[in-house]
Amino acid sequence: MSKKKNNSTPLISYERKMEMLGIIIIAIAASIAISIITYRSEDFAIIQSVSFRTLMDLGQGPALRIQNGLGPLGAYMSHFFVHILFGYISMILVVIMLSYGWNIFRHNALAIVHLKSLYAVFVMILSASIMGWVHNEFDAVSADWAGSSGVAIAYLLRGLTGQYGPVIILGSMSLIALILLFNKDVQSAFDRIRQAGVWFGSIFSSSASANEDPEERDAASVKQVRDSAQEKGSDGSRNQKNGTEEDEDSRRKRWEELVSSSSEREQARKLKEQKETGETRPPRAILSRENRGDDGAERGSSGKNEPGDDQGADGTAEAGEQDVDIRIYKGTPEEEAGKRKLEKERKKQLEKPQITYRFPALDLLDKAPEEDNEVDYEEINRNKMIILDKLNRHGIDITAIEAIVGPTVTLYELQPAPDVKISKIESYANDLKMAMATKGLRIIAPIPGKSAVGIEVPNRKKETVYIRSLINTRKFAETSMKLPVAFGRTIENEVFMVDLARLPHLLMAGATGSGKTVGINTIITCLLYKCHPDDLKFVMVDPKKIELSLFRNIQNHFLATLPNATEPIITDTAEVLQTLNSVCKEMDERYDLLKMATVRDITSYNEKFKEGSLDNELGHRHLPYIVVIIDELADLMMTAGKQIEEPIARLAQLARAVGIHLVIATQRPSVNVITGTIKANFPARVAYRVASKIDSRTILDTMGADQLVGRGDMLYNSGGVSMVRLQNAFVSTEEVDRINEFIGNQTGYDRPYYLPETEDPNDQGGSLEKGERDELFEEAAKVLVLHQQGSVSLLQRKLKLGYNRAGRLIDQLFTAGIVGPYQGSTAREVLVENEDELQELLNDLDN
Numbered sequence: 001m002s003k004k005k006n007n008s009t010p011l012i013s014y015e016r017k018m019e020m021l022g023i024i025i026i027a028i029a030a031s032i033a034i035s036i037i038t039y040r041s042e043d044f045a046i047i048q049s050v051s052f053r054t055l056m057d058l059g060q061g062p063a064l065r066i067q068n069g070l071g072p073l074g075a076y077m078s079h080f081f082v083h084i085l086f087g088y089i090s091m092i093l094v095v096i097m098l099s100y101g102w103n104i105f106r107h108n109a110l111a112i113v114h115l116k117s118l119y120a121v122f123v124m125i126l127s128a129s130i131m132g133w134v135h136n137e138f139d140a141v142s143a144d145w146a147g148s149s150g151v152a153i154a155y156l157l158r159g160l161t162g163q164y165g166p167v168i169i170l171g172s173m174s175l176i177a178l179i180l181l182f183n184k185d186v187q188s189a190f191d192r193i194r195q196a197g198v199w200f201g202s203i204f205s206s207s208a209s210a211n212e213d214p215e216e217r218d219a220a221s222v223k224q225v226r227d228s229a230q231e232k233g234s235d236g237s238r239n240q241k242n243g244t245e246e247d248e249d250s251r252r253k254r255w256e257e258l259v260s261s262s263s264e265r266e267q268a269r270k271l272k273e274q275k276e277t278g279e280t281r282p283p284r285a286i287l288s289r290e291n292r293g294d295d296g297a298e299r300g301s302s303g304k305n306e307p308g309d310d311q312g313a314d315g316t317a318e319a320g321e322q323d324v325d326i327r328i329y330k331g332t333p334e335e336e337a338g339k340r341k342l343e344k345e346r347k348k349q350l351e352k353p354q355i356t357y358r359f360p361a362l363d364l365l366d367k368a369p370e371e372d373n374e375v376d377y378e379e380i381n382r383n384k385m386i387i388l389d390k391l392n393r394h395g396i397d398i399t400a401i402e403a404i405v406g407p408t409v410t411l412y413e414l415q416p417a418p419d420v421k422i423s424k425i426e427s428y429a430n431d432l433k434m435a436m437a438t439k440g441l442r443i444i445a446p447i448p449g450k451s452a453v454g455i456e457v458p459n460r461k462k463e464t465v466y467i468r469s470l471i472n473t474r475k476f477a478e479t480s481m482k483l484p485v486a487f488g489r490t491i492e493n494e495v496f497m498v499d500l501a502r503l504p505h506l507l508m509a510g511a512t513g514s515g516k517t518v519g520i521n522t523i524i525t526c527l528l529y530k531c532h533p534d535d536l537k538f539v540m541v542d543p544k545k546i547e548l549s550l551f552r553n554i555q556n557h558f559l560a561t562l563p564n565a566t567e568p569i570i571t572d573t574a575e576v577l578q579t580l581n582s583v584c585k586e587m588d589e590r591y592d593l594l595k596m597a598t599v600r601d602i603t604s605y606n607e608k609f610k611e612g613s614l615d616n617e618l619g620h621r622h623l624p625y626i627v628v629i630i631d632e633l634a635d636l637m638m639t640a641g642k643q644i645e646e647p648i649a650r651l652a653q654l655a656r657a658v659g660i661h662l663v664i665a666t667q668r669p670s671v672n673v674i675t676g677t678i679k680a681n682f683p684a685r686v687a688y689r690v691a692s693k694i695d696s697r698t699i700l701d702t703m704g705a706d707q708l709v710g711r712g713d714m715l716y717n718s719g720g721v722s723m724v725r726l727q728n729a730f731v732s733t734e735e736v737d738r739i740n741e742f743i744g745n746q747t748g749y750d751r752p753y754y755l756p757e758t759e760d761p762n763d764q765g766g767s768l769e770k771g772e773r774d775e776l777f778e779e780a781a782k783v784l785v786l787h788q789q790g791s792v793s794l795l796q797r798k799l800k801l802g803y804n805r806a807g808r809l810i811d812q813l814f815t816a817g818i819v820g821p822y823q824g825s826t827a828r829e830v831l832v833e834n835e836d837e838l839q840e841l842l843n844d845l846d847n
């Protein structure tokens with residue numbers, strides 16, 4: 001493959017430069033910090049009283065009298081920061097600089113640092129002004145805490161707004177600063193402060209039990225709060241209560257938090273016990289286990305008519321009769337890798353890359369916003385009550401419940417009593433759906449490998465799984481998969497990864513807007529983050545014309561096309577057909593190469609080629625993986641039907657060993673699009689939300705996809721019986737754009753990877769005029785007739801030819817009727833029996 005000479009590489013790479021800049025900034029910040037800490041106002045006076053020359057004379061008295069840790073320079077700096085700017089509070093500037101320095105050094109994104117710095121500057125000015133005000137009004141603090149600027153702002157405020165104006169302005173600004181700091185509900189912050197009061201109260205009031213076991217103490221405080229809640233509750237019904245709704249709510253919250261703190265301790269004890277007995281659980285964070293022996297208080301105080309709370313008072317009361325523990329789990333995120341790890345692992349794979357290439361950096365991907373992804377205990381408890389109530393009414397006893405909180409859905413794992421028939425639980429799916437007023441609810445009865453029934457209920461607040469949070473994990477960085485795809489997160493918050501090279505092909509289906517294109521972008525992004533362009537090429541087919549168009553930027557790095565292709569991303573049906581046939585031809589050629597090299601798969605072939613034991617002259621070359629992506633199969637099947645199905649089926653059956661893999665998506669998972677032949681050859685399937693149970697059956701062979709909630713909620717089946725529910729990672733168009741720009745701006749190969757040319761189906765083999773025949777035409781014909789074997793590799797060996805020329809000769813011999821049509825990995829049939837017959841045929845051709 002031809003390649004461009006890479007442009008001169010800079011002496012010091014961009015990364016190293018940034019690291020140096022980071023260190024310089026940190027060093028300056030540390031110096032300023034030392035100068036501020038050792039600030040003395042007299043130092044500056046000394047500097048001013050002597051000349052520069054005297055100052056520089058270290059043996060002289062003036063220099064010796066300066067006590068700043070950084071000498072005269074420190075005295076200057078600290079004068080500026082402490083005296084002129086904002087006093088000691090200027091230290092915040094040091095913190096800002098350190099933060100910039102560190103993040104630049106670590107190659108982290110700076111967007112969040114900018115925001116936080118802006119906030120820190122605001123807090124610095126505000127604090128200095130408050131100090132200035134205290135200094136001016138009461139002379140209670142030294143002016144060194146406010147600096148001239150802080151004092152000046154306080155004067156200005158006093159002058160403009162009188163005696164009380166600064167109190168109001170500075171007070172409200174402080175409150176705003178607090179709100180911004182916690183970025184949370186201030187109301188609940190107040191509640192928490194009050195709650196802390198109750199805590200202290202309960203501790204002091206039960207001073208007699210000061211030496212008690214902590215669990216008992218918790219239980220005592222729980223009881224106290226619960227009792228007080230019950231007292232209130234018993235005074236009157238919910239509608240008659242005197243206190244406000246907020247009072248009830250905050251009391252309930254308080255109660256729940258106390259309960260969960262005591263129960264977490266109990267949970268930890270249980271876990272320890274489990275460890276000792278050798279019983280293990282998957283690594284999930286245990287959030288709470290709520291033992292509601294007497295649930296009345298909690299339910300009574302709920303007080304709100306939430307959706308799904310349609311059971312009213314008597315519904316929940318009945319449920320209370322069946323008292324079941326619930327354990328709540330939320331999976332802890334996987335360990336982050338950091339940019340260096342990813343970079344190191346990616347470089348490890350490369351031995352002698354054909355082009356100089358920089359892998360896309362993590363910074364091109366958006367960081368997940370700092371959202372409040374806390375578990376909604378209220379929602380979980382309400383759902384638990386509804387589930388218990390519904391099943392209890394129908395005589396189904398549940399002995400235990402666990403709630404596993406995933407990004408999109410929560411899985412309630414129910415342990416039914418031994419005599420319960422589990423199909424009975426399944427039959428109440430619709431009742432439960434109605435009671436919870438939820439869109440998609442899936443019952444898994446039983447959960448494969450467990451003696452439990454699962455009910456998946458969509459969360460009211462869904463979490464977006466950002467692709468960066470998957471790519472930036474050790475699991476992804478260190479994977480040895482050839483074509484790793486981190487699809488998303490499981491319900492247990494684990495990064496779910498598959499190796500496309502082993503699948504070997506993937507069929508994706510989902511209604512419009514369910515997240516297929518985002519899913520395809522996730523696959524491509526993962527591959528672009530892990531694979532070098534030497535090792536991977538995409539053939540992109542996009543009948544919808546816009547979905548994959550962003551990838552045209554990377555054509556000279558990552559795309560494979562026909563030599564005469566009109567566009568790098570194929571949108572025209574006729575061209576799709578020709579391209580797929582060409583990929584088939586590439587597959588056949590690769591099989592010939594593998595056969596010549598006597599290896600069984602692409603990995604061994606490439607290793608052998610790397611060792612130098614394969615001859616370039618015979619057409620051997622490094623073989624990149626080829627991933628063929630078809631964004632909408634339905635469209636192609638409608639226009640080209642069988643013609644399209646044929647090459648897809650051939651590739652799906654055979655292409656795995658030679659490193660060609662298919663990813664096909666469709667929004668119409670009907671049997672005339674996903675035909676039996678296609679389905680049989682695509683064991684790995686992904687279903688996004690589909691419109692009907694029938695569609696779900698077509699794609700997954702079972703129901704379930706019709707109950708998904710959309711926006712990347714998906715079921716993955718690798719061909720076995722069990723399916724995994726995942727939240728597909730989200731990658732935005734902007735992110736895809738940035739990655740493409742980053743790669744596209746680098747010097748790539750001269751052209752896309754060319755797929756072999758195929759015969760035009762309308763062309764009956766082209767002209768065989770004497771002048772247009774290959775010079776070795778006759779000689780090649782004789783070799784094949786002599787050996788009675790129509791194989792390219794035979795011609796290569798006997799005539800010492802490259803693969804392409806030998807292939808062209810075989811095509812001409814086929815047109816001349818000397819060899820038969822292509823037969824896959826076996827040699828073509830020779831149609832001429834002996835040399836005499838051949839001579840006759842050649843004479844005819846000449847005439």
Ligand SMILES: Nc1ncnc2c1ncn2[C@@H]1O[C@H](COP(=O)(O)OP(=O)(O)OP(=O)(O)O)[C@@H](O)[C@H]1O
Nearest residue numbers: 511512513514515516517518667711712728729730
């Ligand atoms: N994994 C995801 N996380 C969050 N939101 C998502 C996710 N996937 C898709 N969405 C949302 O759903 C919208 C539609 O997604 P997408 O375009 O991928 O659907 P589609 O199935 O390809 O639809 P169509 O077939 O009409 O092209 C996106 O714009 C995005 O807002």
